Amino acid sequence: MNKVKLKKAVFTNFDRFEEKEFEIEFGEKITTLVGTNGSGKSSLLEALSISIAFFNLFTIEGEKQTIINHLNIKKSTNSNFEKVNLIFEVLDLKKDVDLNNDFNKHLIESKEIHLYINANSSSFLSLNKIIFFTKDSNIIDYEINHSVHDVLKDPDKTKEMNNREIYLQKKIQDLDINIKNNNNQIRSAILNIQQRNQLKSRNTELQTEKNAYINESKGIKLLKNSIYFENKPTTILRTDLEKFIQSLNIPKIIYIHQNDTLDGKIISLKSKLLESRNSKGSIKENSPFIKYTSELANFLKMDIETEGDKENFILLLDNLNLNQLSVGTYIALSFYALSFNYDENSIIVWDEPENSLHPTRRIKMLELMKQNPRKFIIATHSTEFAPVFDKNCNVYKMFSKFEYGFDKPKCKLQNAKNLLDAFDLTYSLGYEPSKLLFTANCIIWVEGPSDLIYLKFWINKYKEIHNIELIEGFDYTFMFSSGSLISHFDLEPNVDSTNEINNLVNILHITPGSIFIVDTDIDENQAVDFEKALEKNDNDNIFALLKERIKNIYKACEKVNKEGNECSKLIYTYGREIENYITPKSFKEILKYMFNIDKKSINEFKAIDNVNVGRWESFENSINKTIIESENKLIYLKDNIKQMKYLNKLSEKVPFANIYKRYYEENPKDFSFEKCLTDQGVFIKKIVEFIQNIKDKYCQ
Numbered sequence: 001m002n003k004v005k006l007k008k009a010v011f012t013n014f015d016r017f018e019e020k021e022f023e024i025e026f027g028e029k030i031t032t033l034v035g036t037n038g039s040g041k042s043s044l045l046e047a048l049s050i051s052i053a054f055f056n057l058f059t060i061e062g063e064k065q066t067i068i069n070h071l072n073i074k075k076s077t078n079s080n081f082e083k084v085n086l087i088f089e090v091l092d093l094k095k096d097v098d099l100n101n102d103f104n105k106h107l108i109e110s111k112e113i114h115l116y117i118n119a120n121s122s123s124f125l126s127l128n129k130i131i132f133f134t135k136d137s138n139i140i141d142y143e144i145n146h147s148v149h150d151v152l153k154d155p156d157k158t159k160e161m162n163n164r165e166i167y168l169q170k171k172i173q174d175l176d177i178n179i180k181n182n183n184n185q186i187r188s189a190i191l192n193i194q195q196r197n198q199l200k201s202r203n204t205e206l207q208t209e210k211n212a213y214i215n216e217s218k219g220i221k222l223l224k225n226s227i228y229f230e231n232k233p234t235t236i237l238r239t240d241l242e243k244f245i246q247s248l249n250i251p252k253i254i255y256i257h258q259n260d261t262l263d264g265k266i267i268s269l270k271s272k273l274l275e276s277r278n279s280k281g282s283i284k285e286n287s288p289f290i291k292y293t294s295e296l297a298n299f300l301k302m303d304i305e306t307e308g309d310k311e312n313f314i315l316l317l318d319n320l321n322l323n324q325l326s327v328g329t330y331i332a333l334s335f336y337a338l339s340f341n342y343d344e345n346s347i348i349v350w351d352e353p354e355n356s357l358h359p360t361r362r363i364k365m366l367e368l369m370k371q372n373p374r375k376f377i378i379a380t381h382s383t384e385f386a387p388v389f390d391k392n393c394n395v396y397k398m399f400s401k402f403e404y405g406f407d408k409p410k411c412k413l414q415n416a417k418n419l420l421d422a423f424d425l426t427y428s429l430g431y432e433p434s435k436l437l438f439t440a441n442c443i444i445w446v447e448g449p450s451d452l453i454y455l456k457f458w459i460n461k462y463k464e465i466h467n468i469e470l471i472e473g474f475d476y477t478f479m480f481s482s483g484s485l486i487s488h489f490d491l492e493p494n495v496d497s498t499n500e501i502n503n504l505v506n507i508l509h510i511t512p513g514s515i516f517i518v519d520t521d522i523d524e525n526q527a528v529d530f531e532k533a534l535e536k537n538d539n540d541n542i543f544a545l546l547k548e549r550i551k552n553i554y555k556a557c558e559k560v561n562k563e564g565n566e567c568s569k570l571i572y573t574y575g576r577e578i579e580n581y582i583t584p585k586s587f588k589e590i591l592k593y594m595f596n597i598d599k600k601s602i603n604e605f606k607a608i609d610n611v612n613v614g615r616w617e618s619f620e621n622s623i624n625k626t627i628i629e630s631e632n633k634l635i636y637l638k639d640n641i642k643q644m645k646y647l648n649k650l651s652e653k654v655p656f657a658n659i660y661k662r663y664y665e666e667n668p669k670d671f672s673f674e675k676c677l678t679d680q681g682v683f684i685k686k687i688v689e690f691i692q693n694i695k696d697k698y699c700q
Helices: 042-059 066-070 100-107 154-187 195-223 238-248 261-276 288-299 326-341 359-371 418-430 447-464 483-488 528-536 539-545 546-560 585-596 606-610 619-628 641-649 654-664 683-700
Strands: 004-014 021-025 030-032 060-061 081-090 109-118 126-132 139-147 226-229 235-237 252-258 304-307 314-317 346-351 375-380 395-401 410-415 444-445 475-478 513-518 568-572
Touching: 021 395, 030 042, 030 359, 042 066, 042 081, 042 100, 042 109, 042 126, 042 410, 060 395, 066 126, 100 109, 100 126, 100 238, 154 195, 226 238, 235 238, 238 375, 252 288, 261 288, 261 304, 261 314, 261 326, 288 304, 288 326, 326 359, 326 539, 410 418, 418 483, 444 447, 444 568, 444 683, 447 654, 447 683, 513 546, 513 683, 528 539, 528 546, 539 546, 546 568, 585 654
Parallel strands: 030 375, 030 395, 252 346, 346 375, 444 475, 444 513, 513 568
Antiparallel strands: 004 021, 004 081, 060 126, 081 109, 109 126, 126 139, 139 226, 226 235, 304 314, 395 410
């Protein structure tokens, strides 16, 4: 029965890792380290394997190379660390636990046990601390003194004690010889009864002397083989501590190299089946051969047959050869071949299980891992083995960076727990949404079609002027939020699998980079208060005047960005709506173009001088008031039916936006942000910089 379950590992002063101390928490089924080459994942995988396997081979101390050889790690990485704390959860224990050992008593009372391994020497590991965390919040700790007793710290006393032990062994041997000689004489017919009794009496004296020497020798051995605790006035025999560690039944580590192929595992399985089939008594009910084939048949839900000898041994599944199996069956067979020979209380450590596997096979392999009773710790480049949202799995992103003064990059790991972490993880492997799904890395959410027309034009102009390479459809795209519909959007990074009903659409399910362009819809009555709040950068008063939906999106963006992600942004318009960015001068240019007014006739178009959509005015109302409803109708257009039609549509936003765009495309020299936008293009700069930041952060 398992007494403990591996919960965490905490490393201190791990070479190449940036943080002095970091921890990794193990998933119930799978723990995945995801990263590119050089990210430190193989080093950490090896260190975890060595740390846990230490207790498979040793209990108190042992050589690191012995563990590496045991795990068959052919090419050891830079996995040097100063110490590691392995944290185990104490499981429900049977009542028949041996309570003669004090450690077992502590274990029964505890919810956690911490085992500290010291690795100051890169070649030697030793257990140096045990801590019990009891269910009633007490802490019982033992610091192991590997220098043994104080008397052994003194070289002279140690030498004297060793010499004394040699002397005692010699005396015991001499006494044994004397006693043996006396016994031979006692059995001799030459001696009389009195002489025999004298020898028996002498043997009793010699035996008493021998027993004294034996007891003294035992005392020296006990002194040398006892474990002393620096913080406790107690000692424990080394053998008792070893028995306790062994009784914990710490999982066995099985290390699988990145070059170990699944085909190789199937070959090994076939060899095992052939060997067991050819052994004596293989057809008996409890034979290894019957056991293996029965387990395999039950696992695959197929009939198993074997044919041929060593040279042409064939394994048939439902009368099919291996090359006739479906992908799913072949992977299932491979997985069985991988794990069938290992105890269920094992942790399979696998470096790059994706090697030689098509993505569909990787997905099947992951499902088999999750169904298997054994635990898995994986290092991978593949997202198929990184189930971020599976509650039984724990995924870590590994990454590295070069720092000045260091020959090698400093490594770091980050637990991936939510949607943003999942995107970050895929980006770190070079998987961008634009490359995988033909979607953009950033979405610009706009309220309506006129917003889209202006923003696309202005962003393209900004890219052109500043020679910025951003591709619409890859680096960014546009989507409509349609004003009030934005209230149904959410930016929650944490996925709550227990919440089956959620009325909000989570934008992070689409892409992590989102920028929201919203109209303030501030009217002239609110303008004074709003401008004062803007001058003071008073967010409370700013959002008190804005609609509730805008406030909610702002809060959602702030929440997502709180931990330094900076992946969502809200921009409210400089004025009432997007059209309020158009300067009076620009309006006049568009109107002249719209009605084909020449210089000679411009004086007759009196209303054009009054065109000015103020910062907080409605576009429609302003146009209607200044031109369409003006008493000074455009005399020049009165007989031109086509141009009168334009006039009547002047206040419609989309036609006007299209004419605006067409004019400046035909007359590019007339456009500049300083002349044509009331904020000189500041908000366009913010949008472009945000898109660039998303690209730089996630997609390089």
